[in-house]
Amino acid sequence: MALLGKAALAMWWDMAPAMKSEFEDWHTHEHFPERLSVPGFLRSSRWTDAHGGPGVFVIYELDSHGVLSSPAYLARLNDPTPWSRKLMPYHDGMVRSQSHTLITRGDITGRYAVTLRLDLQNPEALADLRDGLQDTLIRLPEHAGIIGAHLLAHETPAIARTTEQVIRGTPDRTADVVVVLVGYEQAPLHAALARDLSEATLRSLGALGSVQTGTYSLSHSALSESALPPG
Numbered sequence: 001m002a003l004l005g006k007a008a009l010a011m012w013w014d015m016a017p018a019m020k021s022e023f024e025d026w027h028t029h030e031h032f033p034e035r036l037s038v039p040g041f042l043r044s045s046r047w048t049d050a051h052g053g054p055g056v057f058v059i060y061e062l063d064s065h066g067v068l069s070s071p072a073y074l075a076r077l078n079d080p081t082p083w084s085r086k087l088m089p090y091h092d093g094m095v096r097s098q099s100h101t102l103i104t105r106g107d108i109t110g111r112y113a114v115t116l117r118l119d120l121q122n123p124e125a126l127a128d129l130r131d132g133l134q135d136t137l138i139r140l141p142e143h144a145g146i147i148g149a150h151l152l153a154h155e156t157p158a159i160a161r162t163t164e165q166v167i168r169g170t171p172d173r174t175a176d177v178v179v180v181l182v183g184y185e186q187a188p189l190h191a192a193l194a195r196d197l198s199e200a201t202l203r204s205l206g207a208l209g210s211v212q213t214g215t216y217s218l219s220h221s222a223l224s225e226s227a228l229p230p231g
Contacts, residue, residue, distance in 0.1 A: 002104040003061050006064050007063070007100055009062060009099070010099060011057070011095065012115070014053075016090045016092070028046075028220050032044045032220070036225075040067030040070060042063060042227040043227055044059075044221065045109055047219055050186065051215070077165075095117065097178050099154050102152065104151075105148065108182055112184070112186050112215060115213065116193070116202075120176045129206045144185075145184060150181075152178040154175060175212070179197060193213065199211050
């Protein structure tokens with residue numbers, strides 16, 4: 001088991017509490033089906049803050065990084081639906097990491113997801129970070145309570161600012177590297193952070209500054225028709 005495809009779009013933002021219920025309806029019944037109709041979008045999964053806060057974490061698994069600059073996807077980004085236009089302004093503090101999948105082990109649709117977002121000291125540090133984390137991420141899903149570990153690296157597609165970005169108002173931020181741990185219990189995930197993925201460890205492998213972490217609980221996941229098994 002692993003992430004589907006060779007790329008992923010990982011996103012974080014805060015959703016205004018007064019809009020959260022409508023947001024989840026829209027995201028489940030309109031936005032996910034719309035995105036999954038774009039060729040190359042394979043699976044979409046959404047988590048919300050595990051402690052009841054406003055945070056949202058979403059990951060789209062993609063056939064390839066080129067999907068993020070494809071005409072079909074850009075057409076969606078530049079012609080949002082009326083419901084999308086209503087809710088986009090409430091996506092606060094958007095972070096979009098348009099990523100290559102470097103390491104993927106185990107599953108992604110677990111009860112809890114812990115994410116780490118970090119920047120690199122320099123582009124050359126990516127190889128050191130990947131090599132330094134490979135053994136750790138491969139073995140973590142063998143631990144009780146943990147079912148998946150994934151490493152993503154951002155690359156900005158060569159596209160113009162989209163209509164959706166204009167509606168949100170503030171420029172999207174990025175993270176050079178993303179680590180996603182998934183499991184059915186929170187404690188083992190947090191223990192893995194402290195033991196194997198501490199800020200000191202990540203800085204020794206090339207991370208720059210502080211590491212942003214979050215814990216989320218699964219809300220919804222869906223597969224595209226192209227990713228469904230035959231029959």
